[in-house]
Amino acid sequence: MMEVDGVTTIGRITILEHTADGLMEVEAEGLASLLATAGAAMFDLMCDRQMVKGEETIEIEACGEDELSLLIAWLKELIFAYSTRGMYFSSFQVRIESDDGGFKVRGRAFGELVDAKRHYSSGEVKMLTYHQMELTKLAGGKFRARLLFDM
Numbered sequence: 001m002m003e004v005d006g007v008t009t010i011g012r013i014t015i016l017e018h019t020a021d022g023l024m025e026v027e028a029e030g031l032a033s034l035l036a037t038a039g040a041a042m043f044d045l046m047c048d049r050q051m052v053k054g055e056e057t058i059e060i061e062a063c064g065e066d067e068l069s070l071l072i073a074w075l076k077e078l079i080f081a082y083s084t085r086g087m088y089f090s091s092f093q094v095r096i097e098s099d100d101g102g103f104k105v106r107g108r109a110f111g112e113l114v115d116a117k118r119h120y121s122s123g124e125v126k127m128l129t130y131h132q133m134e135l136t137k138l139a140g141g142k143f144r145a146r147l148l149f150d151m
Helices: 033-047 067-085
Strands: 013-016 021-028 056-064 087-099 102-113 128-136 142-150
Touching: 013 033, 021 033, 021 102, 033 067, 033 102, 033 142, 056 067, 067 087, 067 102, 067 128, 067 142
Parallel strands: none
Antiparallel strands: 013 021, 021 142, 056 102, 087 102, 128 142
16 A cells, blocks of 8 residues: 555546436555545535645544445444545545455544535535446556446
8 A cells, every 4th residue: 555645545537427316436556545546436426625725633433344345334423424524535544354254444534524615526426336336456456446426
């Protein structure tokens, strides 16, 4: 996992054509970077993430029995944080632990309260859907995920 200034490096984000919802593909080196990239992709659907200041930090924890369920749990926690705190997030710090029981992510999300005067909103992610969702392990420790968000 790569970090710059304590923040997990964001991988590649590709927005794919879909009729009404937000379909994205993310690719990153390692699972921690994939989770950070997926979080960034989700907020890219809602706002111009480059305009979001990382002034506030919240702790995020999630568990999963495998990599896919961990990714789903992580994104659900981010959606919950957005919905309950009214915050956009621009970057993430992600640490993953694994044992015989599965995986656990301990992370931080850096962002700020939504400010309608500064943040252009391109919609609201309501939930992550399982339709068309894929997680693929690639050569060299890379991961690719296809995610569909209900907008």
